[in-house]
Amino acid sequence: MDTQIEKRSGSSGFPGRRTLASGKACIAHYLGRVPYDLALKVQEASKAARADGIIHDLLLLLQHPPIFTVGRFKGENDITVPAEVLTREGIVVLHANRGGGITYHGPGQLVGYPVLSLRENGLTVREYIGKLEETIIKLLLHFGIRGYRDADNPGVWVDGEKICSLGIHISRGITMHGFALNVNPDMRHFEYINACGLKGKVMTSLAKVLGRPVEVEAVIGPLLDAFSAVFGVKIEQGDEKCLPMPDGLSG
Numbered sequence: 001m002d003t004q005i006e007k008r009s010g011s012s013g014f015p016g017r018r019t020l021a022s023g024k025a026c027i028a029h030y031l032g033r034v035p036y037d038l039a040l041k042v043q044e045a046s047k048a049a050r051a052d053g054i055i056h057d058l059l060l061l062l063q064h065p066p067i068f069t070v071g072r073f074k075g076e077n078d079i080t081v082p083a084e085v086l087t088r089e090g091i092v093v094l095h096a097n098r099g100g101g102i103t104y105h106g107p108g109q110l111v112g113y114p115v116l117s118l119r120e121n122g123l124t125v126r127e128y129i130g131k132l133e134e135t136i137i138k139l140l141l142h143f144g145i146r147g148y149r150d151a152d153n154p155g156v157w158v159d160g161e162k163i164c165s166l167g168i169h170i171s172r173g174i175t176m177h178g179f180a181l182n183v184n185p186d187m188r189h190f191e192y193i194n195a196c197g198l199k200g201k202v203m204t205s206l207a208k209v210l211g212r213p214v215e216v217e218a219v220i221g222p223l224l225d226a227f228s229a230v231f232g233v234k235i236e237q238g239d240e241k242c243l244p245m246p247d248g249l250s251g
Contacts, residue, residue, distance in 0.1 A: 002053070006070060013044070014024060025235075026227070026235055027055070028058070029243060030054045033231070036065070036069065036105065039060070039062060040066065043115060046058050047172075050115050050174050052114075052160035055165070057115065057121070059224075059227060061220060061223070063110065063216060065107070066104075066105070066107070067093070067094060068092060068093045068102055068104055068193060069095070070094070078101055089192075096208040101194075102193050103165050104189050104193060106185050107185065108205075108216060109180055109216075111178070112180075112181070113180070115174060115176065118173050128168070132179050133149050133156055133158075135179075135223070140156070142225075142226070143222075147163065147164075158233050159209075162204065164180065166179050183204070183206045184207040184213055187204075206219065
């Protein structure tokens, strides 16, 4: 796995992380920058292992190289630039098995993929989505930012602009995919799509709202604190070598 995942200097572990004593365990992994297709395979393998009771709940945190992902039912028509522009910018387009419309992922964006058992956490799908939103809202408060929900559009908003997108998939009662928080990404790339199908809606980032650069690693500790508090779990740091690996990628 070490040869498959690009580690950024100083990005291993959980900078500024505190382990909170509360409830049952959720194993968190920060994987650095990971290609989308590899991250999807790791999620699939983790989902199967979680459904079979082999592993605990997981929270996979990472960044992706530039990519547009299209939801199960819509999104491809929301690309607003010619294919050659995407080629020039090094942005690929892939279909995903999550809900929602088209979404951008790229460096400077913190992506969270919880692999959780809804039944063991006593959650409905609606409650789960609400807790993801609440986690991000609580995280933003750490930085002095007031985030909020939009009843018509899942995710988290700040001053009329979307700062965090959500898209989930559930199979055998186990969650996949999750949230994408704009920390300090290249915001130009959002101009190439109607993000989440929202024409005319403007995306924002933590760095834009604060008016200063923010490193993704600086957000991980506060995010884990918020996730622990909202979901009532004790966050434990995981070793990526212990992650369930898809066939052909083990070792």
